[in-house]
C-alpha cells in the first residue's frame with residue numbers, strides 16, 4: 001500500500017489500531033481518527049516509532065460537523081476502514097432509547113458520515129472496508145441494537161459496492177467473531193462466560209486484533225482487486241454453524 005492514504009476510524013484501540021499499524025507497516029500514510037484524541041495520538045506515535053507515516057485527528061463519527069473538520073486536512077483518500085463502534089447488551093424490550101440511539105448513531109450513522117466524507121476525497125479507484133460483525137451473519141441473543149447496526153452495515157456494503165463500482169471503488173466488510181479488545185474486556189471478568197464464548201468458536205479461541213487487520217489490509221490492497229460487495233467472516237468458524245456433535 002505504498003503511498004496510499006488510508007483513514008481508519010476507531011484507530012485509537014483494538015481492531016482499528018491493529019489495522020492502522022498494519023497499513024502503515026505496508027507503506028500507507030495513515031490517518032488515525034478516534035473519539036479519544038490521546039488514544040489516536042498513541043497509535044500515530046507507535047506507527048512513527050516503527051518508521052511509519054501517521055497523523056491523528058479527534059473525531060466523533062456520529063456528528064457531521066466533527067467528521068467534516070476531521071477530514072479537512074486529509075488531502076485525498078485511497079483507503080477507508082470504519083472501525084469506530086460501540087455495543088449495548090440488551091434484548092429489544094429492555095433496550096433504553098438513549099442507548100439505542102447511541103449505538104445507531106456511532107455504528108451506522110457514523111459509517112454513513114465517514115464514508116461520505118471519504119468518497120468526496122477519493123479519485124477513480126479506492127477501497128473501503130467496513131467492520132461489521134459475525135452478529136450480522138448469525139443471530140446472537142441480547143444484542144438488539146448492536147445486531148441491527150451490523151446487519152445494516154452488511155446491506156450498506158452491498159449497496160455501496162454497486163453504486164461506486166463505476167468509479168473503481170471497491171467496498172467490502174469484514175465480520176469478526178469475538179476478538180480480544182477493550183470492547184470485549186468485560187467478558188474476561190467472568191471466566192464461565194469467557195469459556196462459553198471460546199467454545200462457540202470452532203477454532204477453540206477468540207481472535208486477536210491483528211488477525212482482523214490482516215483480512216482488512218488484504219481487502220484494502222490491490223491483491224483484492226476483483227473483490228467488491230463481499231462480507232468476509234474472520235471469526236474462527238463462529239458463523240459456520242454450531243459446534244455440538246448432533
Ligand SMILES: NC(=O)c1ccc[n+]([C@@H]2O[C@H](COP(=O)([O-])OP(=O)(O)OC[C@H]3O[C@@H](n4cnc5c(N)ncnc54)[C@H](O)[C@@H]3O)[C@@H](O)[C@H]2O)c1
Pocket residue numbers: 009010011012013014015016033034035036039059060061062082083084085086106110131132133134175176177178179180181182183184
Ligand atoms: N471486539 C470484538 O469482538 C468485535 C467483534 C465484531 C465486531 N467488532 C467491531 O469492531 C470495531 C472495533 O471494535 P473493537 O473491538 O476494536 O473496540 P474498541 O473499543 O477497542 O475500539 C473502538 C474504538 O472506537 C472509538 N469510538 C467509539 N465511539 C466513537 C465515536 N463516536 N467516534 C469516533 N470513535 C469512536 C473508541 O474510542 C475506540 O477507540 C467495532 O465496530 C466493533 O463493533 C468487534
